[in-house]
Amino acid sequence: MTTTVPKRTLSVLMNALSSGVVPRRGLEYIAVGRKKETETFVSDLEDTAEGGGAFRFISGRFGNGKSFMIQMVRNYALDRGFVTMDADLSINRRLTGSKKEGLNTYMELIKTMAVKTRPDGGALEPMLEIVADGIIEDLKASDMEIDQDSVFKKLTKMTESMSAMQHYRDFIKMITSYCIDHASEKDDIPSVRWFKGEYDSKNEVKRDLEISLLINDENWYDMIKLWAGFSRSVGYKGLVVFIDEGIVLYKLQSKQSRQNNYERLLTIFNDIMQGRSSYLSMYVCGTPEFIEDQNRGLYSYGALRSRLTTGRYENGYDNYLGPVINLRPLTNEELFVLLRTVKGLHEQRYDYTSEIDDQKMETYLRSVIANSVSPSLLTPREVTRDLISLLDTLHQNPGLRFDNLIHGRKVTPDADPADDIIEGLDI
Template identity: 35%
Template sequence: MTTASNRIRPRERDAIIQSLRAGVVPRSGQQHVQVGRAQEVGALVRDIERVVDGGATTRFVIGEYGAGKTFFLHLIRSVALKQKLVTMHADLAPDRRLHATGGQARSLYAELTRNTSTQAKPDGGALGAVVERFVSQSLTTARERSTSTEAVIRQRLGELSELVGGYDFAEVVAAYWRGHDTGNEQLKSDAVRWLRGEFSTKTDARAALGVRTIVDDANFYDQLKLLSRFVRMAGYTGLLVCLDEMVNLYKLTSAQARSANYEQILRIVNDSLQGTSAHLGFLFGGTPEFLMDTRRGLYSYEALQSRLAENTFATNGLVDNSGPVLRLAGLSQEDFYVLLTKLRDVFASGDPAAHLVPDDALTAFMQHCSQRIGDAYFRTPRTTIKEFLNLLAILESNPGEDWRHLLGAVRLEAETNPDLEPLDEVQEQPRASDDDLASFRL
């Protein structure tokens, strides 16, 4: 019998199933299908607590292609939201990088701000709400002190002046208040657009807001540090930035472009290790090739290789989850069996009486998959999950059909890792100048 505690809402149930059948991570409800990796989750929960306490952290979540890195990052984001952090996430792509000279870093920043979430707005688009919360708190404080709200805002934002870009950041937030106070929706909109990195020219920003700078390729990381301070002022506990598909840096055909991006990563790592960032966490998701390839990966950059070197004692089954690199082991067969039971339960909306297949079907399904593709069915389970849900969908649409008759129709192919495809080394034009690269060296 299903109870209120284990019932899964139809909307959440459908979102989980549709996402997994499409081979993508569901935006919510990950807790219903999470299995294993308790130690890895625990390590990152401690990182979140460090950010809440005013520290900084940088982690590289490394796992084989299809091992569930993206799902894991989404799960950690949901944990961070419950701890009242603001989270941002984006996938790197050819037009979205950490460093560039053609707008790609600003594009990454704009994607991050579009995917800004809070516990009240977990699906993104929360940056405007964060600013509104800060302004509302300032308004309350001004009333208590019998002073002007703008004076309170400027006083609260005064500490940002020590950071790069802090003055203009404060001016933009003050402009948002003026729009709020006068009912000027255009001014409020322009302020949020500036904070989202949507102004492409300084001329437009100056005309709209009276500031001389915009978010661009050169100040991408500095702007994130400003936001980490700002969200604290708005009453949140910190900022967590999740960047997935880091392998797209590994795939850059220009050695100079890769080096410049690795310089930016080095800067983030150094700030985290040296304690010069506050209330700010970074999670980078990538494959072993992105990390360890000494020709194109992070290990090709000597300073990063030394900082990310793994504990030499972590061998023969021993693990160290306290270092900057967190390796995601593949699921075990036992974990995968538990996963199938959870997927079956989600499909039944949490009602055991509505299960479409018995326990025997789960074991038979695993045996069939093992015969088709070997251990890959549970170590890199994306395709296997899709096929299992497809099987349940057929049974749901055809009541009375015997699952045994359908099992032989399950067709699986082991996933191939596109990161291992040969990549040519060419030079990208225009070339980055020595001054451009030197500005990111520590």
Template identity: 35%
Template sequence: MIDNIKPKEATSIINSLVSGVVPKIGVQHITVGRSEEINAFISSLEDVKNGHSMAKFWIGDFGSGKSFMLHLLNTVALKQKFVVSNADFTPDNRLYSNDGKSVILYSAIMDNIAIQTKPEGGALQTLLEKWIEQVITKTAEDNRISLSEIRNDQYLGLIQNSIMKMVNEITEVGGFDFGSVIVKYYEGYIKGDELLRRNALKWLKGEYKTKTEARQDLGVREIINDSNFYDMLKNFCKFFVSMGYSGFMINLDEAINLYKISTSAAREKNYEKILSIYNDCFQGKISNLLINFAGTKEFLENERRGLFSYQALKSRLETNKFETLEIRDFAQPVIKLTPLDHNEIFVLLKKLKLIFDFNYKTELNISDDEIFAFMEEMFNKPGASEFLTPREVIRDFLNILNIIRQNPAVDKKQLFGDIEISDERPDDLVLLDSIEEI
């Protein structure tokens, strides 16, 4: 059996992979062939813990394991006491915009904040209340007031002043409004005013649409918007570190959606924002921040639409010229994910069979030889060399296990023979590729 796996993790792994998505929890139990990348990443985390910042670009074909890698990085970072968050680029959100698309991305990041005790996200409120309790404790100690007494209304102003003082020490742009909203959250927290707490969280998550509404509800002058959301992320990074966390790691997946932005001016503005983040991280303008981008080779290297179309990024992100397939450099900003080989996929499928049995409390009769036979059928099908991805291999394997579980007498060879290979790339990307070739 897989060591130390929890029933919740097993269910998440099976249900997610059958659906063609990466499980939010338990990915460490199905990791194969990525030890060098993980060891290098752990070294990077140590640098970020020590006050450095960095941006990493995880590049691979569709279905090659980029999203899986980001979830694995989460598991590693959470154990190192990082606050982590994940968000996907979509047609409706991006890094730069003037119509609300950037603040939508920010809100997704804030919704998905996770810590080790809440690895599935939604941890912002927990972190906020933990920080407030730290302020209450320190203020009580500094003023020689008991912890029970300092929560009384007569000391409300004292705690408010402490909150503002501590926020001002750790923030830069937008710090006053940031502190004022946390003061409002504290008022709701201490008085049991749920509406006030919800409104404060709404502001911190970038969900207010107008300054007027925010001023009416909270008495603040500004809201989080497309132009200041990145400054607020940097404030939160400092906020988390002040609580004793190692740093803040943000994963941004599906970067191909930036590549697919139709107008070159809008794409360039987004790439300019990536350059700004890159420079902030590597020039020491911010501490304890790690941002991971995940995208395809086209997103990185296409010189008409990709990052390489922006010369300043191309000069920073070109691969180490001394790197080969055998001699890798995992310290550089761009990490290219090589496909799993057949032996690694075999090991992965064996692990999945064990997890499947654990999840369904069964013991399916499928041997190593039959797993090999399944793989031979998959990899020898027409189109396999061009289109077959680990995602499709995994999904077909689990679907077959589900059929066998519910129909024990089924002919496995016939199941294997029914496998078909399809091109899983999105239609719009295939069209873009065709246009680029013209």
């Protein structure tokens, strides 16, 4: 029996799945498989909350569940009190570049900063407001002046564990500046622009904020570490960062640009894995080519290859504890369960009962496999999107029957690929 899903969540799920994109909410209703991967991520979050962290690459073909997986982890982290940030890389958003591409990535991460009460991003200012309100209230209760000195002292005491971090004093000065401006109910607060990376020159920063630190391509990761420490200091469990579309780096035409980005990736990887950061985990998603191609991928950069290649004893076995998590294809049974779940959600969304029972669902799966180039290339994205299209058509055309739509397609019940995918289904 299908679990009852809130109407708004159900609408988001159906719209996203029918478009072949990952929904931001409701993923728990369609999660199938990935138990071992999930256990690894849960363990990572526990380590992060204890002051450590993790850096992992998530590898999988297009449509095989990378974005779904990181969205699941993101939602899990938010529910358990972490701050999250996420960004898709693009031609203008990378880890470093000559035209502020690294800064653009930082700006996107800040834009998508999320907490449980603001799961869709935009949590920067609400978080700062809460901190400022708490400090102002404490100062008023102690009959103290709300000025730069008293606020700065409160903040440095609150963030004492961060004091040795790069750019700490400038960061806390900007939090102090925000608190003062917030207390005076100022509308346009310069420190917010600074936190968002919107200043273009040191002269502007010095003029408006009386510091010389400009957030740029060179130091944006240092700022991420500061946000991780600050998040912990103000009551969250830590910071989890997700970077998708790593394939963008693989596709860079300039070898030097690729190498520069891989070098920056190595620096961040080493920093987190060697324990030089605290309360911070990062996940980078990409295709197998992005990681394993020895001409253009991460393996083309010797220092990364030596860290990411599989150990001699793995011999083809799954390893969910290493730096690279390879998302395996869903099993035959998992695919079937996913399709049956999606069918149930579609019926619930439009308040009807379809004619597709388990036997017809099996026929549908045979049809899809028989018409695919290769069963091994079939992805959950394709299968679910096509099923929703089929269900939409049947629901809107009552005279049509399931067999009418499936008939004529190259369904070969006795063909090996179809038998392979159906064999072992627990239905």
